[in-house]
Amino acid sequence: MLMNMKELLEVADRHHFAVPAFNAGCGQIVKAAIETAEEKHAPVIIEVHPDELEFLGDAFITYCVKAANDTRMPVVIHLDHGSMYSQIERAVRDGYTSVMIDVSRRSFEENVLITGRVVEFAHPLGVSVEAELGTIGIMGNSAEEGTKEITYTVPAEAEKFVRLTGVDALAVGIGTAHGLYPKGYMPKLRLDILEEIKAAVHIPLVLHGGSGNPDEEVAAAVKLGINKVNISSDIKDPFYRQVRKTLQDETLREPNEIYKDAMAVMKKIMGQKMDLLGCTDMAGHYRP
Template sequence: MLINMKEMLAVADKNEFAVPAFNIGSGAILRGVVECAEENNAPVILAIHPTELEFLGDSFIKTCIDEAHKARVPMVIHLDHGGKFEEILRAIRCGFTSVMIDASHMSYEDNIAITKKVVEVAKVSDVSVEAELGTIGTTGDSYEGGSDIIYTDPKQAKDFIDKTGIDSLAVAIGTAHGIYPKDMKPELKLDLLKEIRDTVDVPLVLHGGSSNPDKEIAESVKIGISKINISSDIKFAFYKKYREVLAENPKWIEPNAIEPPCIDALKEVAKFKMSLFNDIGKADLYR
């Protein structure tokens, strides 16, 4: 069942769970996420970054759309961290049901201007819009970029939502993109999240959610996070297993022999995230 993000997160926000947005960087990863979602009766977001779309091509989105239509659980096809208006237009033309415009690195006024422009175009096609206020950090090993964390200001967040008409807001409360190094100890500002949740009336999104402590992530869902982005963790599990399989079977060349155990490794991590976000079994709420 293919729906847009506004529909997806309205249910999550009301029922206190978060939908995982898994970055889909290949057909094998897509298969693993779709299988895991159906096996666990869990709604899911298929997220694709502009660099992934450039590599995979527009035809890959047709495959995602087909998988979503056939699925027994609700799915969203989402452009993750669109940085240019042209990338947003491409995604809408391809059939994405949700887009993110990330102009958080711009001035506040410019962020409002481009986000408002995206909302005006997207709404015509019933495509939902996510934007970001504040900046997410980076560990330096993620294509999603980032910078030093600039925390989201609750009052500014309300003003931003009022002026742009966005459907969901990515907030900066202490996460970073990528896998954290061992000497990096992330900490979410949950008090800040509570203040933002009490101030705004749209679903909130957590980016860079791969390596934060599970207890903090679970608590953020209880407070009001409705969507959590996961990319590095599932890819790390997939390609770690890939290297092991090739090391044990150096002469193997067939993807249908190499990739199944890698997909299983990915699904194990994806299921854990679904459970952590209270997402398992929630597909029934959309029927």
Template sequence: MLMTGKDLLAVANEHNFAIPAFNVSDYAMMNGLFEISEEKNAPMIIAIHPDEVSHLGVEAILAIRERAHKSSIPVAIHWDHGGSYEQMLTAIQAGFTSVMIDMSMRPFDENVAVTKRVVDTAHDVGLSVEGELGTIGKLDEEAEEGGEIIYTVPSEAVDFVKQTGVDSLAIAIGTSHGLYPADLEPKLRIDLLQEIKALLPIPLVLHGGSNNPDSEIAEAVKYGVNKINISSDIKAAYHDAMRKELENKGLREPNTIQPPAIAAMKKVAAHKIDLFEAAGKAELY
């Protein structure tokens, strides 16, 4: 069933688990993620970044909506890392049920102003909004390293939520977009997460969790993260498996090449669902 991000995350916040937000860039990936989430009876967010929207085409959102309506699990369709108010209008018109406006690289006052404008418009048509405060480095779908992390300041987070009215907040506590370079060890600030969660009742979001140890991610879920974005991990599994299939030069049909890639991706996705304690939680909706 298709839901807004706000309704989906409210249950996760109440019952202390996290919902995976899987970034997809083709329809076969999307179908595989529906299949594994349904097998595990887990709620899911289909997240699509502007670059992925341009690759898929906004027309594909109608098909994803239909798939969600027919699903046995609760699903939100989320525009990830929207870069402007105009993009959010496109998301509303295309049929997304949740949007993220990311002005985290801008000054605080500008972040507040643009985010509030998005919230006012989205709430008028029943959509939920995620904002971001603090930064987690490069916003590059193929980045190999994340760059500088600017940690979220708890007091600023409280002011930001009050002034904007966002339904959920992405915070920076030590993750980074993309895959970490081999010489950098990721480390989450669980103490900072606990401080922010004690001050804010809304769902908190973790971006850039690739390569963080499972033990840290589990702690983040325990202490209040309710949505975790997964992009690099599932795409690496999907495309690495596809490369192996393509070594057989005789293959040419997608329905021969893609199933092993989908299976590899589903294995990673299943692990994330279990790690986030989302398995079986569809029964709560």
């Protein structure tokens, strides 16, 4: 059941759970995500980054849309970290039901102006919009956007930003980073800032770069108002570790043989994330 993210996350916000957004750089991830959603009776978000779209081609989104329409589970096809208006236009033409415009490294005024323009373009077409205020760090092992220094979201600015842009969901900077954290590094979420942001704005909030954060910290963030959690490294790293292990058998050459075990490993993690975020068995809250 294909839907846009505004509709999906409004339900999550009302019932105090979050939906995982899996970065899908290949068809195996899409298939695994939807199969896991069906097994868990849960909503799911399929994210495809502009770099992934450039690699896979526009027809890949047609496949994603078909897969979403073929399941009874709620599914959103979302553009992750679009940074240019041309990327937003391409995503909408391709059939994405939700887009992210991320110009968080620009000034507050520029962010408001560009995000507002995207909202004006997307909303009449039934496409929801996510933006970012504050910045997400980057560990140097991720293709996603980020900065070396994390800028925390200011709650008062968040309220003003949402009011001026009409955005549907807001990614907030509370101490996370894209990519896998180095060994021995212990990330710490600023849950106090999150609580202040949620009191200031009344739209779903998004957590980017949560791979490696302790489960109890992520669960606490969901209770305080996070309704979407982006997940990339946590599924891709074990997926490709298993692929490398499988390929030690040099006689294998068929994709269904090579990827079978890796998909099983990834689906187990996806299911654990759905349980952690509280969206397992929540599909019944959506329209049939």
